[in-house]
Amino acid sequence: PRPIELLNSAVTDTAAARRTIGVKNAVVHWFKWDLRTSDNRALCLASEKARKAGVPLIALYVLSPQDFDAHLTSPARVDFMLRTLGVLKTDLAKLDIPLWVEPVDKRRDVPGRVMELMAKWGASHLFANVEYEVDELRREAKLVRECAEKGIAVEPVHDTCIVPPGQLTTNAGKQYAVYSPWFRSWIRHIHENLELLELSDPPGPNPTSTRALFATLFDCDIPQAPESKSLSVEEAKRFRALWPAGEHEAMKRLGKFCEEDVGNYGNNRNLPSVPGTSNLSVHFASGTLSTRTAVRTARDRNKTKRLDGGNEGIQKWISEIAWRDFYKHVLVHWPYICMNKPFKPEYSNIEWSYNKEHFDAWARGRTGFPIVDAAMRQLTNMGWMHNRCRMVVASFLSKDLLLDWRMGERFFMEHLIDGDFASNNCGWGFAASVGVDPQPYFRIFNPLLQSEKFDPDGEYIRKWVPELKGIEGKAIHDPYGRGAGDRARKAGYPKPIVDHKGARARALAAYKKGIDSG
Ligand code: FAD
Numbered sequence: 001p002r003p004i005e006l007l008n009s010a011v012t013d014t015a016a017a018r019r020t021i022g023v024k025n026a027v028v029h030w031f032k033w034d035l036r037t038s039d040n041r042a043l044c045l046a047s048e049k050a051r052k053a054g055v056p057l058i059a060l061y062v063l064s065p066q067d068f069d070a071h072l073t074s075p076a077r078v079d080f081m082l083r084t085l086g087v088l089k090t091d092l093a094k095l096d097i098p099l100w101v102e103p104v105d106k107r108r109d110v111p112g113r114v115m116e117l118m119a120k121w122g123a124s125h126l127f128a129n130v131e132y133e134v135d136e137l138r139r140e141a142k143l144v145r146e147c148a149e150k151g152i153a154v155e156p157v158h159d160t161c162i163v164p165p166g167q168l169t170t171n172a173g174k175q176y177a178v179y180s181p182w183f184r185s186w187i188r189h190i191h192e193n194l195e196l197l198e199l200s201d202p203p204g205p206n207p208t209s210t211r212a213l214f215a216t217l218f219d220c221d222i223p224q225a226p227e228s229k230s231l232s233v234e235e236a237k238r239f240r241a242l243w244p245a246g247e248h249e250a251m252k253r254l255g256k257f258c259e260e261d262v263g264n265y266g267n268n269r270n271l272p273s274v275p276g277t278s279n280l281s282v283h284f285a286s287g288t289l290s291t292r293t294a295v296r297t298a299r300d301r302n303k304t305k306r307l308d309g310g311n312e313g314i315q316k317w318i319s320e321i322a323w324r325d326f327y328k329h330v331l332v333h334w335p336y337i338c339m340n341k342p343f344k345p346e347y348s349n350i351e352w353s354y355n356k357e358h359f360d361a362w363a364r365g366r367t368g369f370p371i372v373d374a375a376m377r378q379l380t381n382m383g384w385m386h387n388r389c390r391m392v393v394a395s396f397l398s399k400d401l402l403l404d405w406r407m408g409e410r411f412f413m414e415h416l417i418d419g420d421f422a423s424n425n426c427g428w429g430f431a432a433s434v435g436v437d438p439q440p441y442f443r444i445f446n447p448l449l450q451s452e453k454f455d456p457d458g459e460y461i462r463k464w465v466p467e468l469k470g471i472e473g474k475a476i477h478d479p480y481g482r483g484a485g486d487r488a489r490k491a492g493y494p495k496p497i498v499d500h501k502g503a504r505a506r507a508l509a510a511y512k513k514g515i516d517s518g
Pocket of ligand 1: 074121144224269277278279280284285317320321322323324327385386387388390391394412416419420421423424425427431
């Protein structure tokens with residue numbers, strides 16, 4: 001069975017037992033990547049349960065360095081999360097709700113430790129929003145069953161997608177593997193079930209006696225990042241200035257984007273030198289903002305008051321947010337993509353290159369392809385890269401360099417502040433033509449054409465590749481091929497590490513051979 005089915009059956013099998021469990025001393029909400037108080041489904045249900053029973057709500061966060069390692073969580077993302085926990089702790093304390101952060105060395109110990117804490121606090125009900133990665137679903141399924149045996153009710157809640165995975169099927173009852181029909185169905189489903197866009201209430205205050213009852217929990221400090229995920233002083237300063245943490249910052253950014261930029265999103269979203277996208281991915285990935293809130297806010301600004309029709313920028317932005325839902329649906333239905341397998345099994349036999357020099361040149365932004373290098377330097381500097389450039393560098397790695405796309409996928413996760421397994425894995429699968437993309441593998445981006453089209457004046461390149469600052473006109477896109485080679489060489493900028501035309505032919509042959517032998 002798929003991991004989601006394990007969870008669903010655990011929930012069904014224990015339903016009767018869980019119903020009989022009465023509320024004891026406290027109700028717990030377990031925060032994961034849903035680090036906000038507003039519009040948080042599980043937190044809202046936990047708060048209601050506690051309020052009705054007149055007992056305190058306790059907030060829990062389990063800090064598991066092994067989970068970070070397993071998911072390749074970047075140090076920037078860990079830092080963002082820890083800063084967000086600080087914001088949450090302050091906000092919750094104003095409501096007399098303690099936030100307890102529990103460090104756990106071994107990830108396999110997480111469920112046991114959660115149960116120990118529940119027992120120690122005399123808590124009977126645990127609410128948590130579902131995470132859709134394979135290990136997380138299995139862990140949750142086990143927790144639901146083991147807790148029910150011990151008289152603890154675990155309530156997993158669907159929150160992170162606007163439409164929970166599994167609800168959209170084709171006329172033949174199958175899951176969609178192609179975005180466009182899935183998106184039409186997504187829109188239709190939401191319009192028919194408008195409660196999916198209802199926002200959840202923030203938690204109410206705890207009884208004031210909570211302070212005395214759970215005094216030690218209020219003293220919990222937010223820990224430092226584990227050694228393997230710590231940032232240098234310079235990096236911490238840079239990331240903190242770029243990405244202020246917490247849900248209030250997310251709401252500010254959402255408000256500004258919807259006020260000033262969403263209308264032009266359709267025109268600007270592909271231009272990496274223009275700040276035309278929302279920069280909200282870090283907030284969606286950390287759960288400091290729900291996509292429900294974002295889509296609802298955008299929809300309410302649309303004169304049609306619908307997700308479709310009306311303002312084109314708004315429609316387009318909503319359709320991009322929908323990609324995030326789509327990829328999570330894909331992950332839930334085809335969980336083997338979590339196991340390093342391509343979505344299209346017939347692409348399993350491609351003979352990838354593992355050329356270390358090529359990979360290093362790509363990773364360091366030294367390929368001699370200015371648009372690729374600018375993008376890779378943006379990634380390592382900001383922990384973020386423009387979407388158009390993510391596609392360009394992913395195509396370059398997997399097609400021009402014929403490197404195993406999983407090397408690029410991994411490098412992204414290790415550096416992105418918005419790293420999200422489903423979006424990243426599927427984005428890479430899409431660019432490498434091994435994922436949910438109906439386009440055939442012979443669609444190969446030409447980095448030069450991409451550069452000319454989407455960074456026509458070379459502004460983005462000049463920003464991130466200072467060696468090329470002095471190069472004017474079209475030569476910026478290809479200095480060695482367009483008469484600016486001497487200048488580029490003097491400034492220390494490398495020659496192209498491959499010839500695109502030859503690399504393209506090599507990729508086509510390797511893909512064909514791989515598929516034919518499959
Ligand atoms: P906006 O253009 O403002 O879009 C709004 C939101 O919609 C984004 O914040 C994001 O949540 C969602 N979104 C937009 N485009 C996509 C998309 N193609 N796929 C999934 N969701 C999308 N996004 C991540 O959040 N985490 C990742 O790890 C990630 N890895 C990627 C890897 C590759 C190879 C590619 C091609 C794309 C990846 N994306 C990832 C998707 C996309 O590039 C980013 O979401 C986007 O650049 C974030 O900037 P923004 O918030 O300004 O986006």
